[in-house]
Amino acid sequence: MxxxxxxxxxxxxxxxxxxxxxxxxxxxxxxxxxGLLFPLFLFLAFSIGRELPLDFLIPGMLGMVxxxxxxxxxxxxxxxxxRMRTLERLISAPVTVTTIIWGDVLASAIFGLFISxxxxxxxxxxxxSFVSLPIMLLGILISSFCFSSLGALLSxxxxxxxxxxxxxxxxxxxxxxxxxxxxxxxxxMPLWGRIIAYLSPLTYFVDLARFSMRGVSQISxxxxxxxxxxxxxxxxCTAVKMHERSLSQRI
Amino acid sequence: xxxxxxxxxxxxxxxxxxxxxxxxxKVKKGEFFGFLGPNGAGKTTxxxxxxxxxxxxxxxASVMGYxxxxxxxxxxxxxxxxxxxxxxxxxxxxxxxxxxxGELYGVPxxxxxxxxxxxxxxxxxxxxxxxxxxxxxxxxxxRLLLCxxxxxxxxxxxxxxxxxxxxxxxxxxxxxxLRDLNENGVTIFLTTHNMEEANQLCDRIAIINHGRIAAVDxxxxxxxxxxxxxxVEVSFDKPVDINTLSNLSYVNEAKRVGKIFRLYxxxxxxxxxxxxxxxxxxxxRFTWLQVLAPKLEDVFLKITEGKREEDEK
Numbered sequence: 001m002x003x004x005x006x007x008x009x010x011x012x013x014x015x016x017x018x019x020x021x022x023x024x025x026x027x028x029x030x031x032x033x034x035g036l037l038f039p040l041f042l043f044l045a046f047s048i049g050r051e052l053p054l055d056f057l058i059p060g061m062l063g064m065v066x067x068x069x070x071x072x073x074x075x076x077x078x079x080x081x082x083r084m085r086t087l088e089r090l091i092s093a094p095v096t097v098t099t100i101i102w103g104d105v106l107a108s109a110i111f112g113l114f115i116s117x118x119x120x121x122x123x124x125x126x127x128x129s130f131v132s133l134p135i136m137l138l139g140i141l142i143s144s145f146c147f148s149s150l151g152a153l154l155s156x157x158x159x160x161x162x163x164x165x166x167x168x169x170x171x172x173x174x175x176x177x178x179x180x181x182x183x184x185x186x187x188x189m190p191l192w193g194r195i196i197a198y199l200s201p202l203t204y205f206v207d208l209a210r211f212s213m214r215g216v217s218q219i220s221x222x223x224x225x226x227x228x229x230x231x232x233x234x235x236x237c238t239a240v241k242m243h244e245r246s247l248s249q250r251i
Numbered sequence: 252x253x254x255x256x257x258x259x260x261x262x263x264x265x266x267x268x269x270x271x272x273x274x275x276x277k278v279k280k281g282e283f284f285g286f287l288g289p290n291g292a293g294k295t296t297x298x299x300x301x302x303x304x305x306x307x308x309x310x311x312a313s314v315m316g317y318x319x320x321x322x323x324x325x326x327x328x329x330x331x332x333x334x335x336x337x338x339x340x341x342x343x344x345x346x347x348x349x350x351x352x353g354e355l356y357g358v359p360x361x362x363x364x365x366x367x368x369x370x371x372x373x374x375x376x377x378x379x380x381x382x383x384x385x386x387x388x389x390x391x392x393x394r395l396l397l398c399x400x401x402x403x404x405x406x407x408x409x410x411x412x413x414x415x416x417x418x419x420x421x422x423x424x425x426x427x428x429l430r431d432l433n434e435n436g437v438t439i440f441l442t443t444h445n446m447e448e449a450n451q452l453c454d455r456i457a458i459i460n461h462g463r464i465a466a467v468d469x470x471x472x473x474x475x476x477x478x479x480x481x482x483v484e485v486s487f488d489k490p491v492d493i494n495t496l497s498n499l500s501y502v503n504e505a506k507r508v509g510k511i512f513r514l515y516x517x518x519x520x521x522x523x524x525x526x527x528x529x530x531x532x533x534x535x536r537f538t539w540l541q542v543l544a545p546k547l548e549d550v551f552l553k554i555t556e557g558k559r560e561e562d563e564k
Contacts, residue, residue, distance in 0.1 A: 088336060
């Protein structure tokens with residue numbers, strides 16, 4: 001009567017973890033409001049007083065929304081579950097670490113997708129035109145998984161204090177935003193600035209988003225998508241390895 | 252294959268500390284096996300190695316024929332686990348906690364709902380099914396953890412100190428449930444530091460201390476050792492010769508510890524009556540009188556002393 005524990009079974013169990021995360025961590029008013037307002041305020045702080053075209057600013061803002069929402073909650077799940085002592089019960093179930101991380105990433109990506117779609121829909125209703133809406137949506141989809149995987153990686157230190165992990169993740173997240181061409185276009189950067197920008201996955205999403213609105217990009221679209229996918233796999237696999245290592249120190 | 256658990260030379264170190272030191276034992280299918288030891292003896296580390304939560308540094312273990320290093324997901328599929336320090340998801344309701352666990356074990360929806368209802372009735376939690384777990388008492392949460400461990404109809408159940416700190420009612424319900432499960436063929440591996448609990452429930456008991464197993468035996472043998480270690484401590488306002496006390500009929504052995512006499516006996520309450528008569532006859536007044544139940548450490552020492560003597564012979 002026991003299931004055979006195939007990959008499909010593990011996917012189903014990851015989806016159960018995703019639903020649990022949604023119920024406990026994401027479906028909360030403050031989390032949703034923070035997910036929208038924080039990038040908006042950050043964006044306003046940098047854009048007000050600078051005469052930049054809307055089709056340059058909106059992709060930057062969208063990049064921040066996807067980035068900050070997808071990396072907002074997932075880093076605190078592991079330390080929180082360690083502190084609340086639910087982690088041992090979770091890892092006692094017939095699931096692999098990969099399944100647990102996949103469930104966490106899935107929940108975070110769905111949250112990122114949901115929140116990021118709001119400014120896109122508002123933009124469409126306000127009359128903002130897109131050269132290619134599918135490219136924008138594809139970019140949001142891949143980036144949500146990419147940044148969520150980065151969030152899972154950031155949660156791997158064996159801490160039971162969410163604030164410690166949040167501080168660590170802020171140390172990584174903010175520099176990434178500033179080097180990614182969100183506020184300064186890639187074409188205006190010096191060579192060394194562009195080299196640094198290429199190290200950030202957010203750069204490739206912003207490039208895709210700008211193409212979807214302006215019809216021009218600094219990097220080829222195929223390269224943007226490929227590099228985002230490579231970053232996603234790299235972050236996810238590293239997160240699984242790091243969590244496998246730190247798990248015994250958490251309990 | 253008759254064995255539910257086979258542990259061979261299991262060892263776990265945390266830095267300099269050897270938490271579990273070359274532990275070997277076997278548990279038969281359908282057996283109620285107790286793992287008895289004081290706090291810090293290595294019980295939780297052993298159960299965590301058997302359930303694949305931590306990896307042993309040395310040794311091997313298999314549960315229901317599955318190697319816990321290589322086939323842990325398959326092994327966990329047939330296990331039910333109630334970890335000692337674990338908690339339920341306090342932001343989910345009782346029902347949501349159960350459904351989540353059922354999904355993690357791949358239990359089909361119809362069966363998981365039916366089984367969850369049955370378990371909630373059996374563990375007196377049905378009325379609380381829509382209540383968030385944060386509103387439950389410790390005893391109710393522990394019962395919920397047991398429900399969660401049983402939802403997949405496990406062949407073997409691991410429980411790490413399941414009744415510690417619980418109210419009498421919850422502890423009673425849990426012990427009753429464990430007896431019923433065992434009667435229905437479920438193998439049970441229970442860690443506890445409560446000798447009485449181990450005596451009442453288990454078919455065999457392993458005694459562990461400082462990471463080593465001192466003995467694996469039946470509760471009857473353990474009770475015999477415990478009887479030998481029962482004693483009455485007494486002191487009087489005037490000096491008394493130890494030999495006079497040794498000659499009392501219920502005294503097996505008398506020792507002097509400072510001003511106090513420690514009188515070992517099979518029948519402590521009869522001995523107390525005899526001591527009271529003795530004091531009256533000799534016009535003595537008590538300055539100290541206490542019946543002492545044996546401590547787990549004493550039982551462990553007694554067993555290890557016995558083993559050492561046997562080895563020397």
